[in-house]
Amino acid sequence: MELTPDERGNQRNVLPNQPPESSHPNLDFEQHSSEQMSEVERWGSLLTGGALVLMGLQQRSLRGALMAIAGGGLAYHGATSQKGIKETVTEAVGLDNSIRVEKSVTIFNRSPEELYRFWRNFENLPMFMKHLQSVQVIDQTRSHWVVDAPVGNSIEWDADIINEQENQLIAWASVEGASVENSGFVRFKTAPPGRGTEVKVVIEYNPPGGQVTANLAKLFGKDANQQIGDELRHFKMLMEAGEIATTEGQPSGRRGEN
Structure with a gap:
């Protein structure tokens, strides 16, 4: 850092091993x-x-x-x-520290149209999102979500579709006053020839209990980045193979796809 002329003119020589006198005695x-x-x-x-x-x-x-x-x-x-x-x-x-997660995956041998149709029926989502207990479609734009919470409880909220481009994009946001403020989108894009479809998910939310809740979840291996990444991999397995391999190595097939 360059000294100003006044600072250069008022420098004091300090003897070795002798601390300078403090201008603040307290x-x-x-x-x-x-x-x-x-x-x-x-x-x-x-x-x-x-x-x-x-x-x-x-x-x-x-x-x-x-x-x-x-x-x-x-x-x-x-x-x-x-x-x-x-x-x-x-x-x-505090609830001001929102968390943003952005993940992508490439799904082979599936077109954007196929993946869009499956995702657009939100009641299919619990098939590969294990933290979701249920999603109930209320009408063309609104749905009711129930997710797992600590100590065997659950959290519920309603969400609206706020932007949609058929076969390409679905964007949503929780309604005002929701117990979990969240928003996000999923985008389906044709991958290079022979590679299927690129699926990108972006989610932003305020966790109940603030940033500390998210930090503790991360300590126990349940942070949002890991969770969303796992769920996209499950989606890939479900779409490519028709089933999800469990941790025990046994497949979990589609449960009533609509």
């Missing part, structure tokens, strides 16, 4: 106090997070599960972070 005291306060805040995060976990588990409900997840995140940050408790709590419960 600096060391303030730094020490700040370190002590950070330590207090970290312990506060640990204790508050632990209490939220206990309270959440005792409720045995979806709300309790989310409380426990947020509490676990708060305790985790208290143990590992230098942030103050106010920042940590804001991160734990």
Whole structure:
């Protein structure tokens, strides 16, 4: 960094091994106090997070599960972070940190028209999206979604198709006030000759419980990138082979394709 003329003219020679005189006599005291306060805040995060976990588990409900997840995140940050408790709590419960996932896959021997028709009937989606319990088509643009949630619970919301290009694109968004704010699109594009169809999925959502929920899910191997990637691979297997190979090596065939 280049010094200004004033800074160059006022430089002082500092003797070896001798720290410069501080122009702020209380600096060391303030730094020490700040370190002590950070330590207090970290312990506060640990204790508050632990209490939220206990309270959440005792409720045995979806709300309790989310409380426990947020509490676990708060305790985790208290143990590992230098942030103050106010920042940590804001991160734990905030919904402003949306998550964006973008994945693509190439499906052989299937045209965009075939894949579009299958996906466009949203009731087919639970066949390869294992976290989906059900999707009910209400009318031409609206559908009702039910997904798995912690502690054996479920989360539900309605979504509308907001843009559609036949055989090419389906875009959707959750309705106002949905329990999970989300939007996204799936695009079907002819691949180079002999390679079938490229399928691209982009999803953006705000997880219940904020960013900490997503971070904890990632720690346990259930982050959105992995999940969407797995589901696209399942879609590929289902479309190419008519079945999905399970972890035990046994196939899982189509269940009532419409």
